[in-house]
Structures are given as structure tokens and as C-alpha cells.
Amino acid sequence: MLIAKIGGAMEFYVCAKCGYVAFDVPAEVCPICGAKKDAFKLDKNAIKKPVDPNNLSELEKKHIPLLKIERKCGLINSGCLDVNIKIGEITHPMQQEHFIMYIDVYLDKNFIARYHLTPEKLNPALGIHLKVGSGKLLVLENCNLHGRWIKEEML
Ligand SMILES: [Fe+2]
Structure with missing residues (x-):
């Protein structure tokens, strides 16, 4: 059985330019597109979770x-x-x-x-x-x- 776990209370910060997701804290500089920290927005729903990992x-x-x-x-x-x-x-x-x-x-x-x-x-x-x-x-x-x-x- 496949189980996708998202450990703990992880927070997601998404780069508005390229969609890169930084975990827990926004990146100082986006490693993909170079956008600065202020381009990152907190989005708790950035990553989908299975409703029931066992089913x-x-x-x-x-x-x-x-x-x-x-x-x-x-x-x-x-x-x-x-x-x-x-x-x-x-x-x-x-x-x-x-x-x-x-x-x-x-x-x-x-x-x-x-x-x-x-x-x-x-x-x-x-x-x-x-x-x-x-x-x-x-x-x-x-x-x-x-x-x-x-x-x-x-x-
Ligand atoms: Fe799809």
C-alpha cells in the first residue's frame, strides 16, 4: 500500500514566478528563477494530500x-x-x-x-x-x- 505522508506541520511558500515550493520558510532567492524572498507567498494548500492514505x-x-x-x-x-x-x-x-x-x-x-x-x-x-x-x-x-x-x- 502506498502512503504519502507530509511530515509534521510543514508550511509551504510558493514562488509567484515559477511555482517553486520552499518548505517551512520562504527562500531568500528562488533557486529556480532567482525571484527574491518577497515573491514567496504562504499557501497551506500548495500540495495536495490524500484524503485517506490507506485507501x-x-x-x-x-x-x-x-x-x-x-x-x-x-x-x-x-x-x-x-x-x-x-x-x-x-x-x-x-x-x-x-x-x-x-x-x-x-x-x-x-x-x-x-x-x-x-x-x-x-x-x-x-x-x-x-x-x-x-x-x-x-x-x-x-x-x-x-x-x-x-x-x-x-x-
Ligand atoms: Fe493530472
Whole structure:
């Protein structure tokens, strides 16, 4: 069973320019678009939560990221930890009118990457190669119709 937990009383500050979400406190400077702190607005509903994590609806199953952590990659000899990300236990559509716009990745609530996805050409999936081997990984996806959803997992 998939369970998406949003730990504690996390607060979300959203960049008005690019939609980047900072956790707990607004960023001094947006790591994606460079907007200043005053561009960030507190939005408690910035990230959707499942109504009942033990009994997900079809909409929730299509949007909550699935993470598959592989400890033996081999692509980078000095150390590489693969995380394969798929959007949705039920695979999310990737059509012009309904698609995953981007996937943001954080480690211990600190931003590490944004990946933009193109509809029609890509599946709603991503493989990343981490240089670090521990911490709490947080993956956030943004659907053009249904908003932001997250999944957290310890490495
Ligand atoms: Fe969607």
C-alpha cells in the first residue's frame, strides 16, 4: 500500500514566478528563477494530500509519485544511487491537455533539481543519479490540471 505522508506541520511558500515550493520558510532567492524572498507567498494548500492514505482514490493513485531506489547503479564509478520516479501507481497521462509539467527533487527539504517534462514525447517518469547516499528524499510533481503532489522516502 502506498502512503504519502507530509511530515509534521510543514508550511509551504510558493514562488509567484515559477511555482517553486520552499518548505517551512520562504527562500531568500528562488533557486529556480532567482525571484527574491518577497515573491514567496504562504499557501497551506500548495500540495495536495490524500484524503485517506490507506485507501487512495483513482485521482490520488494517478498523481502521487512512486519511488524506486536502486543502490547499485554503476554509471558513475565513484558512487551513484539511482532513484527511479514514476508518476502514479496508475500511470498519469502525458497529453497536451493533461500532463506532468515538472518534477522537483529535494534532499532534506533542500532543493536539488527540477526536471521539465514534455507531453506526448515523454512518459511521466524520470531516473536520477544521486551523488549522496543518505537523507530524506522528497519528490514533488506538478500536474497542469490537478496541482502538486509529493512523496517522501528515506534513502
Ligand atoms: Fe493530472
